[in-house]
Amino acid sequence: MKYNPSKIESKWQRKWSKDKLYIARDTKKDKENYYLLTEFPYPSGNLHIGHWYAFSVPDIFGRYVRMRGKNVMYPIGFDSFGLPAENAAIKRDLQPEDWTNQNIKYMTGQLESMGASFDWSRKVITSHPDYYKWTQWLFIQFYKNGLVRRDNTLVNWCPSCKTVLANEQVVESKKKEGVVNVCERCGTEVQQREMIQWMLKTTKYAKELTDSLENVDWPEATKLAQKNWIGKSEGTEIEFKIKHASVAKSKENKQIFKIKVFTTRPDTLFGATYLVLSPDHKLIQNNNLEILNKEEVNKYIKKSKQKTEQQIKESRTKTGVELKGIKAVNPANNEEIPVWIADYVVSHYGTGAIMAVPAHDERDFEFAVKQGLPIREVVVPNIIDKRNPPKEGKKSKERKNVHAIVKDPNTGQYLALKWTKFDWITFPMGGIEEGEDVVTAAKREVKEETGFCNLKLIKVLEGQARAEYFAAHKDENRVSFTTAVLFELIDNTQSDISKEEKEMHEVVWIDKNKLNYQGMTHAEIDLWAQKMHSENPAYTKHGILINSGKFNGMDSEKAKWEITKYVKGEKQTNYKLHDWIISRQRYWGVPIPMIYCPNCGYKPVKEKDLPLKLPRLNDFKPTDDGKSPLAKVAKWVKTTCPHCGNEAERETDTMDTFVDSSWYFLRYSDPQNKTKPFDGSKLKKWLPVNMYIGGAEHNTMHLLYSRFFTKAMHELKLIDFDEPFASRRNHGIILGPDSQKMSKSRGNVIDPDDLVKQFGADTVRIYLAFMGPYDQGGPWSPGAINGVYRFLNRVWNLFETKHKIQNIKSKTNSKTQSNKKLEQLLHKTIKKVGEDIEEMRFNTAVSELMKLLNEIEASENQLTNTDYELFAKIIAPFAPHLADEIWHELLGRKKSIHLEKWPKYNSNLVKEHSVEFIIQINGKLRDTVELPIDSPEETVKQFALKSENVRKHMGNQQYKKAIFVPNKLINFVL
Structure with a gap:
């Protein structure tokens, strides 16, 4: 009988469904519950190959876990609200509900053809009232407990989708004009608008969202993405007094203004040379603060509102306006410094005000250079010279030094000194004399030590370096504060060098690749090399304080809190995370269950009136006025206040679709419950999710919201756990055959329905598992799937041949040397495939199965009946239809193979008894030899020297020595 996947697969899919094989009971005797989850699909109308990758490959894992004795729940549903469905319905002149429901029906059939072990009895559909009733109920519970707010805020507006976008739904796109922010859905450039919106207070849990990431088994990259998005910063709030024109003019005006700034670097306070407020800082609007250029300031504020936060962040030009007549007083040194507004400071982070330290912050530096503001260095790197460390018992001397870096533009080489008494290569260098500036000192040192006179100044490498070392030529320890100056050589004109200088060192020129700690003696050289090529020399790391009064010489980490205490600052922790804007000005979403009453304000819909159903509209197209299409339906909008009974109006915005998917995994535990979203006793049996598999694109949206x-x-004591997903694994992306992202416009889309018709679902499943590491994905290879199809045909033929041969049991039960070796390989494969599935190394697991089949065929099928059964079991998670057909039709079993246990391997058979040694001559491979494991060197040497190929390459030569690596290799050195 020929392998016929279409016949086999439809047969077993019907059988599994009839037998309710994959319906997970809440309890099973002697079985521990295991909740496997994949991200439920949006019903787009057609499964693409990416869906198959997301669902069929994790099914291998689920089937394996089930065979390992767990009671597995692998549920499925549809994330069916949202913009794509609405836009598609508009394009086709259909109702979103009709479009969505017909897609769900079609995609259900496609998903069933996959052969995945989904529990369809737990299906949830987010656009069905029996689901979104509880989405609304949860919103009301959050509202009642202070987790919802409605406020005027600056939002991301998509002019194409005509709705607000959360920050997480805005992505960067490279265009001709540079990097711009676009809608992740449609790619349209995002605008900024001020609108009143409903928000969920995600910021309340910023600390918990950060800290408890340590308690989950997630990829480190996912954890890091969330930590960066939440943006925890530990620092200090410091208060600056404000001096302004009204106080200066009027002695009677006693009002004192103060601004609090948040900084993570209080150690740099003495270097603050100006203060910056965000454009919407509340102090700017205070009428008692006499800003002399108010009109200019207001124009800037208006302009800044047109930019997105990301545009400001990416902009190379930092803009701002000084508040004329206003000064801030630095509490560290009582210095009066200017106050500016600039859009690179945002109101929602910290206090909306910063102390600007241009010497030690890159953005502050760029702004200061542009605006001509002072730059004061207060922290310098502290370097201990490892080659010439300070010596105990030697006197120590502090001095200011200069290093002169001179480049010859004709050769690209750099001027250096090779010392005669010491193994040193240095730049021309020396101390800065009293009253001398660094450029003059550098030129003087070059002339004295090398004779070169004509130099062109390129730049002073901003920022000193503090170094500690032993100066052997002076027999003393040095603490140097060094500045480097970069020159170009104009010509080779040289003056005479003193005899003393000539005796100390000779002049040499060195290549650029020698400007590092390995090539030069300077402890500071790596820092200079970096600064030579940097446009922004702000030193942002830690070091030693200078220009900081009584804190000079203190380590900057210690100085952070010493200076905080000195100025009476307060330790603070801040987060970049925003509250989640969930208002959407579109039709196809969950209606926000709030009612506005002129007397009572906003009140939630009574719980007995839930669900607040989405009305069916003839005209549901979005509008440009910032209002939802629901606002046009007077009959639906008009209602009565649930509190006082007077006339009132419903909220017309709908919820962000990510709200729907933020709790769907809980509903799977109790999907038919009509009285509450889930039963606590059922949650305890299944939650938290044991393993959640999905795309890395959800690192900072869905996962964070959930x-x-x-x-x-x-x-709120609705559940008894605080992390939803114990383990998380991300899958990669399937690219087109051209290694580009699949899209209809490129013509590189792979249709899985066509593949199933041609090859069968099992072939598609195994190919997807085999194509590469699951967390990476990769390009589709049309030719490779043929190889997988041939593999399954060979598996079928193997068992078909076994079935035909009569008396096979008597033929194979006597263990020949050949089938003993085969049995050992089988048990090694059982062990390796199980380990690979557990670690989601599906590609290497398939490779092991292919190797095993090769050996079985080569040995002329010398397996026992038991061994055949073991082989069928380990193939079962990968090719579930084929395995059940083999189990039932060819091996004569009645129950499904998927009710069998994963086979146990024989630990004695998986032990390695021999190992292949590599034989090398002068490091080149010349032969291999298989010997017992842990063979001694002399034994390996004897067998190696008997090798014909080894004798040929050695000739008459005797080896000088043999390098032996136990259980790996022997290398003869001639």
Whole structure:
């Protein structure tokens, strides 16, 4: 009988469904529950190969876990609200509900053809009222407990989708004019608008969202992405007094203004040379503060509102306006410094005001250079010279030094000194004399030590370096504060060098690749090399304080808190995370269950009136006025206040679709419950999710929002855990055959339905598992799937041949040397495939199965009946239809193979008894020899020297020595 996947697969899919094989009961005797979850699909109308990758490959894992004795729940549903469905319905002149439901019906059939072990009895559909009733109920619980706010805020507006976007839904795109922010859905450039919006207070849980990442088994890259998005910063709030024109003019005006700034670097306070406020800082609008250029300031504020935060961040030009007539007083030294507004400071982070330290912050430096503001260095790197460290018992001397870096533009080489008494290569260098500036000192040292006179100044490398070392030529320890100056050689004109200088060193020219710590003696050389090529010399690391009064010489880490205490600052922790704007000005979403009453304000819909159903509209197209299409339906909008009974209006915005998916994994535990979103006793049996598999694109959206929902519900005692997903693994992306992202415009889309018709679902499943590391994905290879199809045909033929041969049991039960070796390989494969599935190394697991089949065929099928059964079991998670057909039709079993246990390997058979030694001559491979494991060197040497190829390459030569690596190689050195 020929392998016929289409017949086999439809047969077993019907059988599994009829037998309810994959319906997970809440409890099973002697089985521990295991919740496997993949991100439920949006019903776009057609499964693409990426869906198959997301669902069929994790199914291998789920089937394996089930065979390992767990009671596995692998549920499925549809994330069916949102912009794509609405836009598609508009394009086709259909109702979003009709478009969505017909897609769900079609995609359900496609998903079933995959052969995945989904529990369809737990299906949830987010656009069905029996689901979104509870989305609304949860919103009301959050509202009642202070986790929802409605406020005027600056939002991301997509002019194409005509709705607000959360920050997480805005992505960067490279265009001709540079990097711009675009809508992740449609790619349209995002605008900034001020609108009143509903928000969930994600910021309340910023600390917990950061800290509890340590308690979950997630990829480090995912954890880091969330930490960066939340943006925890530990620092200090410092208060600056404000002096302004009204106080200066009027002695009677006693009002004193103060500004608090947040900084992570209080150690740099003495270097603050100006203060910057965000354009929407509340102090600017204070009428008692007499800003002399108010009109200019207001124009700037208006202009800044047109930019997105990301545009400001990416902009190379930092803009701002000084508040004329206003000064801030630095509390560290009582210095009066100017106050500016600039859009590179944002109101939602910290206090909306910063102390600007241009010497030690790159953005502050760029702004200071542009505006001509002072730059004062207060922290210098502290370098201990490892080659010439300070010596105990030697006197120490502090001095200011200069290093002169001179480049010859004709050769690209650099001027250096090779010392005669010491193994040193240095730049011309020396101390800076009293009253001398660094450029003059550098030129003087070059002339004295090398004779070169004509130099062109390129730049002073901003920022000193503090170094500690032993100066052997002076027999003393030095603490130097060194500045480097970069020159170009104009010509080779040289003056005479003194005899003393000539005896100390000779002049040499060195290549650029020698400007490092290995090539030169200077402890500071790596820092100079970096500064030579940097446009922004701000030193942002830690070091030693200078120009900081009584704190001079103190380590900057210690100085942070010493200076904080000195100026009576307060330790603070801040986060970049915003509250989550969930208002959407579109139709196809969950109606926000709030009612506005002129007397009572906003009140939630009574819980007995839930769900607040989405009305079916003839005209649901979005508008440009910032209002939802629901606002046009007077009959739906008009209602009565749930509190006082007077006339009122419904909220017309709908919820961000990410709200729907922030709790769907909980509903799977109890999807038919009509009285509450889930039953606590059922949650305890399944949650938190044991393994959640999905795309890395959800690192800072869906995953973060789901964690917020879980923490909020935990605090409200709705659930008894505070992290939703114990383990998380990300899958990669399937690219087209041209290694480009699949898209219809490129013509590189792979249709899985066509592949299933041609090869069968099992072939597609195994190819997707085999094509590369699961967390990386890769390009589709049309030719490679043929190889997988041939592999499954060979597996079928192997068992078909076994089935045909009569008396096979008597033929194979006597263990020949050949099938003993085969049995050993089988048990090694059982062990390796199991380990690979657990670590989601599906590609290497498939490779092991292919190797095993090769050996079975080469040995002329010398397997026992038991061994055949073991082989069928380990193939079962990968090719579930084929395995059940083999198990039932060819091996004569009645129950499904998927009810069998994963085979145990024989630990004695997986032990290595021999090892292949590599034989090398002068490091080149010449032969290999298989010997017992842990063979001694002399034994390996004897067998190696008997090798014909080894004798040929050695000739009459005797080896000088043999390098032996136990259980790996022997290398003869001639």
